[in-house]
Amino acid sequence: MVNYPVGVAMRPCKVVKSPTKSTFGKRGMNFEAEINATNTYYLAHGMAVIHKKPTPIQIVKVDYPKRSRAKITEAYFRQASTTDYSGVYQGHYLDFEAKETQNKTSFPLKNFHDHQIEHMAKVLSQNGLAFVLLHFTTLSRTFLLKAADLIPFYQKNAGQKSISLAFIEKYGYEVPTNKIPSIPYLECIQKILGGEPHFTTTSN
Amino acid sequence: MVNYPVGVAMRPCKVVKSPTKSTFGKRGMNFEAEINATNTYYLAHGMAVIHKKPTPIQIVKVDYPKRSRAKITEAYFRQASTTDYSGVYQGHYLDFEAKETQNKTSFPLKNFHDHQIEHMAKVLSQNGLAFVLLHFTTLSRTFLLKAADLIPFYQKNAGQKSISLAFIEKYGYEVPTNKIPSIPYLECIQKILGGEPHFTTTSN
Structure with a gap:
């Protein structure tokens, strides 16, 4: 693990003594499925109302067979103009995108599209909480x-193809992944909203 | 149900002297298209970030032709589990459904599904602003x-098939429809958030 400068840097939502293998990896679920499961957990427990937006589809042709429901016979995937997830948590608007990488030291910027960055900037300007969940x-x-940390980096480093893990460790909040719900990102949101001071992790 | 004191009743967002024919009816656009246009206006003017969610589609079969983009060849419409519109306005989470009717004296309750009502109740419990836009x-x-006024009515009147216009006039906020943007519902939201006292319309 990276050594952080004294008194700065990493801000885990929960102090993780040593990184354990994520349980969902073992169960064979992917990151998106785990976020959906986390959101279902939050919804069932009255903790937040966060939904994944449906995939936008361009419908070209629909058949209406007799005594049967409409059948789409020609359609194409469209690129989303916003992020994938949004909802409300204790009156706060949350808006985020979730991405994963197999890289070990950096996160590829190509995972984000210009229009998603623009969308997050607009959300910020309306005082919404926009962010990304990055899974290694x-x-x-x-x-x-x-997004307030991602966007300036994205705009300043158009030529650079990825964000270093060090940058993410410095400015991001680590989400524990070894409990139920498996990606408890609301713990990070609580810290952000509570304005808790950044602290160094005891695990270093 | 709550009884409002005398002299309260209808709360138009703007005093409309006499109902004028909506301009969008003349242009042949439907209600949904006008709301989308209104949201585009709000987005372009930095006033709010509200999007319509894509229609949920159950994809069954996809072809991946060589040198061509993926083509969906069998898919079906799914019922949405949430409302159609959501977004952020000055830090507030907005969530709503838009419906229209050709009726003159009441709005059919069948326009709303149980799961949409449940979704709006959950949004309210997270201090989100849930509502419906009803167009006659x-x-x-x-x-x-x-939704705080719709839900109790819906739950108490399961046998009743519609909400009377009188109820909507009493508890709702009338949205002017004769200017650009054509359905300026944010004016109503401003009044709700500002806690402005209810007032009777001069047009009654």
Whole structure:
């Protein structure tokens, strides 16, 4: 693990003594499925109302067979103009995108599209909470990075193809991944909203 | 149900002297298209970030032709589990459904599904702003009715098939429809958030 400068840097939502393999990796579920399961957990427990938006589809042809429901026979995937997830948590608007990589030291910027960055900037301007959840599958580590930190980096480093893990560790919030719900990102949101001071992890 | 004191009743967002024919009816656009246009206006002017969710589709079969993009060849419409519109306005989470009717004196309750009502109740419990936009096409009148007023009515009147216009006039907020943007529902939201006292309309 990276050594952080004294008194700075990493801000885990929960102090993780040593990174354990994420349980969902073992169960063979992917990151998106785990976020959906987490959101279902939050919904069932009255903790937040967060939904994944349906995939946008361009419908070209629909058949209406007699005595049967409409059947779409020609359609194409469209690129989403917003992020994948949004909802409400204690009056706060949350808006985020979730991505994963197999890289170990950096997160590829190509995972984000210009229009998603623009969307997050617009959400920020309306005082919404926009962020990304970044999952390093090989490391079994997940981070919440605020759009307020991602966007300036994205804009300044158009030529650069990825965000270093060090940057994410410095500015992001690590999400524990070894309990139920498996990606408890609301713990990070609580810290952000509570304005808790950044602290160094005791695990270093 | 709550009884409002005398002199309260209808709360138009703007005093409309006499209901004028909605301009969008003349242009041949439907209610949904006008709401989308209104949201585009709000987005372009930095006033709010509200999007319509894509229609949920159950994809059964996809072809991947060589040198061509993926083509969905069998898919079906699914019923949405949430409302159609959501987004953020000055830090507030907005969540709503838009419906229209050709009726003149009442709005059919069948326009709302149980799961949409449940979703709006969950949004309210997270301090989100949930509501419906009800458009009477024949009358050319549009109302914003808070979910906090709709839900108790819906639950108490399961046997009743519609909400009377009188109820909507009493508890709802009338949205002017004769300017750009054509359905300026944010004016109602501003009044709700500002806690402005209810007032009777001069047009009654």
